[in-house]
Amino acid sequence: MIYLEQVTPLAQTLIDSAQLDETGNYKLELCDVDRTPALYNLVCNGDKIPLFLQGGDRLTVSSVGRVVHNYTVEGSEESELLRRFYQPFVAGMQRLDALSSSPETYRMTDEEIRRIESEYWAEYRRIKHEQIKFIVEHKSSLAGVYALYQRLPGETYLFNLDGDVIYYRMVAEAIEERYPESSYLPLLASEIARMDARQNLMSNIAETNFPDVELPDMFGRKVRLSSLQGKVVLVDFWSAELGNSNAINAELKEVYAEYADRGFEIYQIGVDVSKDIWINAVQEQQLPWISVCDFRGRNSPALGLYNVQKLPANFFDRS
Incomplete structure (x- = not known):
């Protein structure tokens, strides 16, 4: 059987299937497809072929042997361009896996x-x-968008924490011009905004x-700033x-993971009155930095010292 999935940022949805005939051929027809290309997966024997389809396309996808390694695409410039990225990338991933899992x-x-x-x-x-x-050379293609989101084993970022936003912004500007x-x-705008906010956290907070x-920390040991x-x-x-x-601390954890070994530390002050709620949050979120709280809530003297008017609030101390 051949299956066709529609891929969105939130889900992969099965939308059609076809049985191979005695010669190994098949045919799928889609109705009411948008004129702007969107991502689909053609699935055969567990292998997935990513395709960008738009209304009016007539594609021919052929393969001999292992589908991912040998397929060809005719009838879609974006899908053929995507193939030129996808096949070498998958082959490289498999080589990395073979090298890292030698028995x-x-x-x-x-x-x-x-x-x-x-x-x-x-x-x-x-x-x-x-x-x-590939991303730089094909920044105005949706294949470039696809390549932008692929990650190698152990990667969180495409390039690095500070540099990724450059590539995302470059691709977003080119796509907006070609596919408004x-x-x-x-999706790209949201990712860029998130990266900008994370960088601002590190660079635009007042320094004094x-x-x-x-x-005291959760064990009652006092920690002086x-x-x-x-x-x-x-x-x-x-x-x-x-x-x-939870979401705010998840962002901080990414920053901490990037800079902790370069002399960066977080001194996080809980503005809480319930010891149980605060300790449970620190433990469940697995916060790796210094977490302290005096359980006086909004009456904590620390708020007055730092003139904190609303939460969350951040300050850099470079002393």
Whole structure:
């Protein structure tokens, strides 16, 4: 059987299927397809072929042997361009997987292991170089949008925390000019806004010398802000009872993971009265930084020292 899925940012929905005839041919027909290309997956034996389809397209997709490695596309410029990115990217991912999952590593010498590691990172850099090159060269294509969102094993970012927004903005501007009605523009705009907000957190908060505070952590041990002297410290006021605390801390965790080994620390002050609620939030969200709270809520002296009027509130201390 051949299946066709429609892919959106939130779901993959099965919309049609066809039985292969005795010669291995099939036919799928879609009605009321938008004139702006959208992403679909053609699924065969568990392998997925990504396609960009739009109203009026007549595609021929052919393959011999393993579908992903050998398929060809005729009748869609965007889908053919996507194939030129997708096939090498998948092949590279499979090579990385083979290098990282060798069952014989326990028998290898240190030199052999280092050789495999060297091969892995050389392949990783090659794939990444080709991915970035494809995005830049085809920034006005939806295939470029697809490539923008693909990640190699262990990756959170396409390039790095600060640099990704450059590629997203470049692609968004080119797509808006070529496909002004594309459903992918709001997605790109949202991603760019999120990245800008994260960068602003690191660069646009007022820098000054802030008053010292000493508050207890969840174990009752008092932690003085000045004990972190020499580090770049983000003093963050929050409350576990805020409805958006989980999302806000998730953003902070990305920043912390990127900069913690470069002398960055977060001194997070809980503006709460319930010890149970605050401790549960810290533990459930697995917050990796310094978390303190005096359980006096809005009456905490720390709020007055920092003139905090609303939550959340952030301050940089570079002392």
